[in-house]
Amino acid sequence: MSVADAAPVTGLSSEHLGQVAITGITITPVAFADPPLLNTVGVHEPFALRAIVQVHTDAGVTGLGETYGDAGHLQRLHLAAEALTGADVFNINRMRQAVARALAADTVQGGHGMSGMVTGSSTADRVLSPFDVAALDIQGKLLGRPVSDLLGGAVRDSVAFSGYLFYKWATHPGFEPDPWGPALDPDGIVAQARTMVDGYGFSALKLKGGVFAPDQEVAAIKALREEFPDLPLRLDPNAAWTVETSIKVGKELDGVLEYLEDPTPGIEGMAEVRANVPMPLATNMCVVSFNDVPPAIAAGAVDVILSDHHFWGGLRRSQTLAGLTETFGLGLSMHSNSHLGISLAAMVHLAAATPNLDYACDTHWPWKKGDEDIVAPGALTFTDGAVAVPTAPGLGVELDADNLEKLHRQYLDCGLTSRDDTGYMQRIDPDYTLESPRW
Numbered sequence: 001m002s003v004a005d006a007a008p009v010t011g012l013s014s015e016h017l018g019q020v021a022i023t024g025i026t027i028t029p030v031a032f033a034d035p036p037l038l039n040t041v042g043v044h045e046p047f048a049l050r051a052i053v054q055v056h057t058d059a060g061v062t063g064l065g066e067t068y069g070d071a072g073h074l075q076r077l078h079l080a081a082e083a084l085t086g087a088d089v090f091n092i093n094r095m096r097q098a099v100a101r102a103l104a105a106d107t108v109q110g111g112h113g114m115s116g117m118v119t120g121s122s123t124a125d126r127v128l129s130p131f132d133v134a135a136l137d138i139q140g141k142l143l144g145r146p147v148s149d150l151l152g153g154a155v156r157d158s159v160a161f162s163g164y165l166f167y168k169w170a171t172h173p174g175f176e177p178d179p180w181g182p183a184l185d186p187d188g189i190v191a192q193a194r195t196m197v198d199g200y201g202f203s204a205l206k207l208k209g210g211v212f213a214p215d216q217e218v219a220a221i222k223a224l225r226e227e228f229p230d231l232p233l234r235l236d237p238n239a240a241w242t243v244e245t246s247i248k249v250g251k252e253l254d255g256v257l258e259y260l261e262d263p264t265p266g267i268e269g270m271a272e273v274r275a276n277v278p279m280p281l282a283t284n285m286c287v288v289s290f291n292d293v294p295p296a297i298a299a300g301a302v303d304v305i306l307s308d309h310h311f312w313g314g315l316r317r318s319q320t321l322a323g324l325t326e327t328f329g330l331g332l333s334m335h336s337n338s339h340l341g342i343s344l345a346a347m348v349h350l351a352a353a354t355p356n357l358d359y360a361c362d363t364h365w366p367w368k369k370g371d372e373d374i375v376a377p378g379a380l381t382f383t384d385g386a387v388a389v390p391t392a393p394g395l396g397v398e399l400d401a402d403n404l405e406k407l408h409r410q411y412l413d414c415g416l417t418s419r420d421d422t423g424y425m426q427r428i429d430p431d432y433t434l435e436s437p438r439w
């Protein structure tokens with residue numbers, strides 16, 4: 001497909017007023033360079049995988065979606081794509097039913113795309129997500145309106161993001177060093193944060209913890225507080241700590257953190273921590289599907305839920321989550337994995353049209369190489385840590401067919417077919433073991 005095929009159609013002509021049927025779906029796995037970012041389950045491999053979804057219609061308009069590129073997920077996407085052929089892109093409820101039916105006999109293993117960190121999300125919602133985004137992209141292109149309008153309208157012109165700090169090695173073994181350098185102690189983290197804040201203007205910072213012993217990560221947060229006295233700070237060890245350790249760290253960081261994210265595993269553990277620490281607790285691990293919301297609220301486990309349209313079922317279902325957090329007086333923030341421009345555009349439209357999105361959103365964006373993307377440059381830029389909401393029809397981004405081909409070739413050449421932070425770490429350090437909680 002050429003970029004011209006995806007060009008926005010402005011204004012709805014009478015021939016489009018009826019059904020707009022899906023005539024075919026193209027799913028293209030891609031790989032882009034990823035630095036050796038450390039987390040509590042291991043280390044990022046040299047390439048991050050994504051799947052780029054193009055939904056073609058009988059109106060001659062193509063919509064874009066982006067999701068995980070793991071082999072198991074790709075298989076499920078293909079099952080869903082088959083079931084969606086002929087569906088009307090203006091009826092996402094029906095599309096969801098078709099996806100759920102197609103997955104009823106699903107026996108595919110794995111494919112969560114998050115290296116074991118988030119495994120309890122709804123498979124149907126995870127698979128629906130890129131098709132929901134593409135359908136909204138098509139609707140917007142046909143109607144001549146941005147996706148944020150289809151979600152009820154933007155309440156902000158730009159969406160604030162937080163700088164996402166990672167402990168990291170200087171290089172992947174056998175690869176050239178990346179421009180970021182190592183960050184393995186408080187000084188390294190502060191230097192990384194300085195580069196991020198100076199380069200992007202972020203007005204909040206999140207440290208991915210669970211890598212070193214908690215006292216070392218507390219020292220890094222305190223060093224960040226000294227360097228950036230006014231920036232909201234978050235710490236996320238991905239459930240690496242026991243309840244006892246979490247309470248100790250929480251008390252030590254009293255007055256320093258905007259929120260503490262997933263210190264310990266499970267709703268019960270989180271509830272116990274929450275009752276004993278002074279700051280809000282946030283999660284993208286113990287509440288990852290609609291089934292998790294009632295028990296988490298009943299237990300008083302969390303103050304803030306991080307939404308993520310990639311596993312909450314797309315943009316509309318993420319707005320349903322926003323309605324729940326509003327109803328129950330919870331905060332709402334946004335989670336991110338390694339992603340490309342279609343996902344960033346979707347995140348921006350969703351955040352713009354979600355009045356109660358109270359916090360700067362996470363994004364891995366700075367960690368990818370600037371020239372590695374599958375959308376044409378220019379539509380999405382960071383100014384003062386925020387991205388202006390695209391006003392062009394649909395998502396407001398156009399596919400770059402040459403780059404798509406290049407990143408697809410990179411996928412084929414890199415040999416990776418699933419994200420496996422733990423396996424990669426174990427190939428580098430055979431003594432490495434997975435533990436949760438670790439401390």
Ligand SMILES: O=C([O-])C(=O)C[C@H](O)[C@@H](O)C(=O)[O-]
Nearest residue numbers: 039117236284335336337338
């Ligand atoms: O809990 C979180 O915020 C994440 O899981 C974000 C990312 O997945 C991050 O941990 C990563 O990619 O290593």
Ligand SMILES: [Mg+2]
Nearest residue numbers: 236261262284
């Ligand atoms: Mg998290």
